[in-house]
Structure formats: C-alpha cells, structure tokens
Amino acid sequence: MSMVEGFERKALFNITRAVALVCVTVFLLGIVAAALYGTSVWKETVDTKVTPQEIVDPLKPAKAARTDPSQPQGAQPPANTGPAESPLAGFKIPFSLQKYASGDNAQVIRNHLNDVPEADRQQYLDELGAVVAAAEASKVAPIDAINAYMHTKSERYTAAAAKTAEKWGTLKLVAEVAAGGLLLVALFSLVLVLLAIERNTRHMRKAEVQTIRTASEQVVEA
Incomplete structure (x- = not known):
C-alpha cells in the first residue's frame, strides 16, 4: 500500500468523518436555536387594551375653552x-x-x-x-x-398590525433557515453513510481485486 493510499484510507477518511459529524451537530443545534427563536417571536404580542x-x-x-370645529x-x-x-x-x-x-x-x-x-x-x-x-x-x-x-x-x-406583519416575516425566515439546516443535515448524513459503506466494503473489494489478480497470473502461467 502506497503512502497516498494509506493517507486516503486512514487520515482522509477520519478527517472527512469528523468534519461531517461536526457539521451535522452544528446544523442540528442551529435548527433547535431557530425553533426556539421562532417560538419566542410567535409569543410576542402587542396589547391593544387602553385603560x-x-x-x-x-x-x-385645566384647558382653555374649546372651539368646536365647523x-x-x-x-x-x-x-x-x-x-x-x-x-x-x-x-x-x-x-x-x-x-x-x-x-x-x-x-x-x-x-x-x-x-x-x-x-x-x-x-x-x-x-x-x-x-x-x-x-x-x-x-x-x-x-x-x-x-x-x-x-x-x-x-x-x-x-x-405592524407587529403581526413583522412576526410573520420573521417566522418565514426562521422556517427557511430550518429547512436549509435540515437539507444540510441530510446531505452530511449521506456523506457519513457513504463513508461507512466504503469502509465496510473495502476488504471485500480488496479481496475481489486479489482474486482477479491471482486468476490472471494463473492464466499467464498456463
């Protein structure tokens, strides 16, 4: 196994997995924060009651005598x-x-x-x-x-009315951020799955290559 292959199979795999895990964690925390912020915005109201x-x-x-308008x-x-x-x-x-x-x-x-x-x-x-x-x-x-x-x-x-419009605008932005975060979580989760598949099937592919190589050598000798 060459140095490049060793780096790819060990260091690069571990680095990629760590980065993907960190990204998934950050995005999940971001989604939770967006949900909490959206909840706080939803609860904000303007009291219209006048005492x-x-x-x-x-x-x-005391006020001066009023002059009624025409x-x-x-x-x-x-x-x-x-x-x-x-x-x-x-x-x-x-x-x-x-x-x-x-x-x-x-x-x-x-x-x-x-x-x-x-x-x-x-x-x-x-x-x-x-x-x-x-x-x-x-x-x-x-x-x-x-x-x-x-x-x-x-x-x-x-x-x-202005507060309600502002609230819906903020909630729309929060929803977009949450949707984007979920999409990125799914993307990096897919990366982790592919890395796991590659690692778990590496020995199978290696054995298959070795079998093909042995068969080729036997054919050449014959």
Whole structure:
C-alpha cells in the first residue's frame, strides 16, 4: 500500500468523518436555536387594551375653552336628533356612554369600530364606556376623553398590525433557515453513510481485486 493510499484510507477518511459529524451537530443545534427563536417571536404580542387612566390623566390639567370645529372631526357633544336606527344597533352600549353615542357621534364611533377586528368591537365599546365614566369622575370633558381614546386605540391597532406583519416575516425566515439546516443535515448524513459503506466494503473489494489478480497470473502461467 502506497503512502497516498494509506493517507486516503486512514487520515482522509477520519478527517472527512469528523468534519461531517461536526457539521451535522452544528446544523442540528442551529435548527433547535431557530425553533426556539421562532417560538419566542410567535409569543410576542402587542396589547391593544387602553385603560381609563391612560386617557384621563393627561387631560386632567385645566384647558382653555374649546372651539368646536365647523365640521365634525370626532365625537361631539350630544345633540337632539329625531328617531333613527342607530349605527351601533346590535352592540351593548355601556350606560356611561349612551348619552354620547347618539346622532353623529354614533356614526363616528361606528366608523372607528369598522377598523377594529370584529371579535374586539364589544370590548372597544366597554373600554370607551369605562373611559367616559373615569372622565366624568375626574371632571374631564368626556368628549375630549372619547376622542383621545379613539386616537390611542387606533395607534395600538396600527402597532399590532405592524407587529403581526413583522412576526410573520420573521417566522418565514426562521422556517427557511430550518429547512436549509435540515437539507444540510441530510446531505452530511449521506456523506457519513457513504463513508461507512466504503469502509465496510473495502476488504471485500480488496479481496475481489486479489482474486482477479491471482486468476490472471494463473492464466499467464498456463
């Protein structure tokens, strides 16, 4: 056996096997890390709940008399209106909110509800009712509190939507990394299998070559 053959059968085989094992181990650890990171990202949420204190406390300092805009920009003081079907029909309106949820105000609130997930709409009204009750108890203009709540709530839902989009983008990247890692693990596992087959069948091939060589020599002698 020549020096090259000895190096190939011993050193090169062992080096290749060690490298393949290290790569498989690293890729498996990478897949586990990606799975853990993906799980942590999946659990991240943006709380859209708004407490009355968040709205009322900034409004407590005395404010100058407001000048109502010529066109409604949000909730307005209740006005006398004739009987009409409320845009909020089908919802349970909190008692504290009822006198501010009529006429144009009802339509304004309904417009905001249209941007809220259907499952959260009743909670939206309940929170708004709690804000109005807290505003009245704190001597804060309820209309200002209603408008502030709508603005804050809209920002929360916008942030939640952005976070959801970011979450899905991150999870997609994690899935791609995990899939790539699995493919590489399969590739290096195949290398290990081929190396094992080559090592286990080496003596058989050597014996076969020796048999052919002996037969050839016998034919030549004959």
